[in-house]
Amino acid sequence: MEDHHFSPGDSDISQPLLSSTPHHRIPHGGFLTLHADGHSYTYAYGPGGIRGLLHNYYALGCAVFASIGGLTFGYDQGVIANVLVMKDFTQRWPIGPWEKGVMTAALELGSLFGALAAGVLADRQSRRFTIALACAVFCLGSALQCGATSLNQLTWGRAVGGIGVGALSMLSPLYMAEISPPEVRGSLMALEQFSIVLGAVLGFWVGFFTRNVDGSNSWRIPLGIQLGPGLLLAFGCVFLPPSPRLLVKRGRNEQALRSLAKLRLRSTEESARDPLIQIELLEMQAEALLVAQTSGTDPKAGGIRAEARSWAQLFSPKFISRTSIGIMMMFFQQWSGINALLYYGPTLMHSIGLQGDAVTLMVSGGIGIVQFLAVLPAIVYIDRVGRKPLLRGGSTVMALAHFCISILVWRSEDDWASHSFAAWTSVGCVYLFTAAYGISYGPIGWVLPSEVFPLSVRSKGVSLSTASNWFNNFLIGLITPVLMETSAPGTFLVFATACFLGYLWSTYYVPETANVSLEEMDAVFGSSAGREDQELKNQIEQELGLHELVRQWTGYDEN
Numbered sequence: 001m002e003d004h005h006f007s008p009g010d011s012d013i014s015q016p017l018l019s020s021t022p023h024h025r026i027p028h029g030g031f032l033t034l035h036a037d038g039h040s041y042t043y044a045y046g047p048g049g050i051r052g053l054l055h056n057y058y059a060l061g062c063a064v065f066a067s068i069g070g071l072t073f074g075y076d077q078g079v080i081a082n083v084l085v086m087k088d089f090t091q092r093w094p095i096g097p098w099e100k101g102v103m104t105a106a107l108e109l110g111s112l113f114g115a116l117a118a119g120v121l122a123d124r125q126s127r128r129f130t131i132a133l134a135c136a137v138f139c140l141g142s143a144l145q146c147g148a149t150s151l152n153q154l155t156w157g158r159a160v161g162g163i164g165v166g167a168l169s170m171l172s173p174l175y176m177a178e179i180s181p182p183e184v185r186g187s188l189m190a191l192e193q194f195s196i197v198l199g200a201v202l203g204f205w206v207g208f209f210t211r212n213v214d215g216s217n218s219w220r221i222p223l224g225i226q227l228g229p230g231l232l233l234a235f236g237c238v239f240l241p242p243s244p245r246l247l248v249k250r251g252r253n254e255q256a257l258r259s260l261a262k263l264r265l266r267s268t269e270e271s272a273r274d275p276l277i278q279i280e281l282l283e284m285q286a287e288a289l290l291v292a293q294t295s296g297t298d299p300k301a302g303g304i305r306a307e308a309r310s311w312a313q314l315f316s317p318k319f320i321s322r323t324s325i326g327i328m329m330m331f332f333q334q335w336s337g338i339n340a341l342l343y344y345g346p347t348l349m350h351s352i353g354l355q356g357d358a359v360t361l362m363v364s365g366g367i368g369i370v371q372f373l374a375v376l377p378a379i380v381y382i383d384r385v386g387r388k389p390l391l392r393g394g395s396t397v398m399a400l401a402h403f404c405i406s407i408l409v410w411r412s413e414d415d416w417a418s419h420s421f422a423a424w425t426s427v428g429c430v431y432l433f434t435a436a437y438g439i440s441y442g443p444i445g446w447v448l449p450s451e452v453f454p455l456s457v458r459s460k461g462v463s464l465s466t467a468s469n470w471f472n473n474f475l476i477g478l479i480t481p482v483l484m485e486t487s488a489p490g491t492f493l494v495f496a497t498a499c500f501l502g503y504l505w506s507t508y509y510v511p512e513t514a515n516v517s518l519e520e521m522d523a524v525f526g527s528s529a530g531r532e533d534q535e536l537k538n539q540i541e542q543e544l545g546l547h548e549l550v551r552q553w554t555g556y557d558e559n
């Protein structure tokens, strides 16, 4: 191996490869070319961004496809706002606020259940099979809604569809995290939020344009259209490469290598020589062995007790800080008040004198578009800037925007007509809030929970975090009207406070996870992972030859 050497490629690399143990990654790299056996391999490490995404175009394609799961979720959100006010719909079923609430809650409760159930299935079956199953359930729910002949059927259709939506909302980020190269993992996973908000924009406009179609087609068409992405994902996911991490967990290392090679754009022969692929695979194996040796259970064993034990593990001292990050991330995402604005927005706009289409356009349409625009820079910068600064900056602006709205509503709510400046400033603040949310808590809510957990508890951890999203979403829907009736300025103050607490939480509690591989996350949570585990992991890595490989390829001695 003496004549193997590495040299920086077309890059601005200032640090040597594998220099920052335990992170075998370049923290602020660029592109790197490694020469071996007369071949040269180019790697994108470090800042990621657009170049990193293009460089990893196959993983990008897979992530885009998997994120269709998020599309189903957003689409429903966009479409239902229109459906509920369509002429045929309201004449056929003149429902009051209570039934509207039940219809919304049916989807959210179904999703809560779906997210939890998928956490169990995703480990027993493959990630892809579970995605296909979730799509089938989603399609059944959509068909029930589209062909509804009674309000009951529609509500049941939403509950069933919700199970699929909830399951997909945890499965897509989970799968994306497991196939992503570390340097673009944030960008790839932010695609989940991209799809959610794209779905919301599409759903909104489809509903907006079909609302004047004659008869029940006005709402059957937009509800039926959701079958399209559901079926596409169900059949298409057969072609997605399997999660290499799950394969390693099951001891199928050869298949894992094949899948990893495909994801990193190497042929099978190349991957056998390619040191970085070997290193990535060995890191996965080391983690799987560590899990097997420390949990004392057969990872393949089933049974209710084993299942209960692995859920309970999430709350053990070892993992509790990660579990709390997942749950609190979604808590703060929802308590930022994004959905309250979507629900309360129309009332706010009405109160400043806007009526009819203008209101729906400005709220559902406007908020959707702002969220959509804001997620674009997040996709590009989330790995370069890091999660923490985005969360901190986002919560600061969000808190200030809510605070301003609160003051303005407090001073003008009795007479908006003569406070038109205050009214329009509040609308501006709503959009400012949405932009700050859309670049921070929106996407990071779907990124952070899926990357902090180790393989042994990852699916359950993501499942629980996603359930926290749905539960808090449900809670906000339930209490916002009551809060608003009690005090509108007070409601905004509650959200301002939640955003401020989110600022403290992200500043003092959340570790930076950008550019860290999933296997190296233990080091980020060092204090809770335990010294013994670190030593054992070290030993396993030695035995697997990982350290030797690192030394050979870099001339870098870790010890």
Ligand SMILES: O[C@H]1[C@H](O)[C@@H](O)[C@H](O)[C@@H](O)[C@H]1O
Pocket: 077, 193, 196, 200, 333, 338, 339, 371, 442, 443, 445, 469, 473
């Ligand atoms: O990330 C999404 C998105 O921002 C949606 O607009 C919101 O309704 C969801 O609750 C949230 O999880």
